[in-house]
Amino acid sequence: MAGERLVTQPVVLLLSDDRKSARAIELLLFDWGYRVVPGAGDPCLDHAAVMDMRPIAIISDAVHASQTASLVAAHALRAHAGAAVPILLCTKDDLATRPDQLNAGITVLAKPVDPRRVRLWLDTMGQARRAS
Secondary structure (H helix, E strand, C coil): CHHHHHHHCCEEEEEECCHHHHHHHHHHHHHCCCEEECCCCCCCCCHHHHHHHCCCEEEEEECCCCHHHHHHHHHHHHHHHCCCCCEEEEECCCHHHCHHHCCCCEEEEECCCCHHHHHHHHHHHHHHHHHC
């Protein structure tokens, strides 16, 4: 039965270089009914597999050494997964002062992130994708 659940769960790609944080996010999303592909920022990730998964969202837990690298990785994954895949960027940085880093389809939440806001974002993105 658990295997069947994994097949039907909506997929979220997760970019994070903080194992503790990534694991916490993964467990939270699993509890909410999502399947998480952790380590999705790994350049060795099979991009064909990403397209087959049909992810509903990309979450970047931006603890990355470079905020720019995090956004580049998220955009690269989006390019392989489909332009309609929204990106959620969780960061301690104030990206409002760097609008050149943000493109359409990226939502920024400042850390510490309230899990309810993440869930609302995922639910909203899921409803928008089903409606299109």
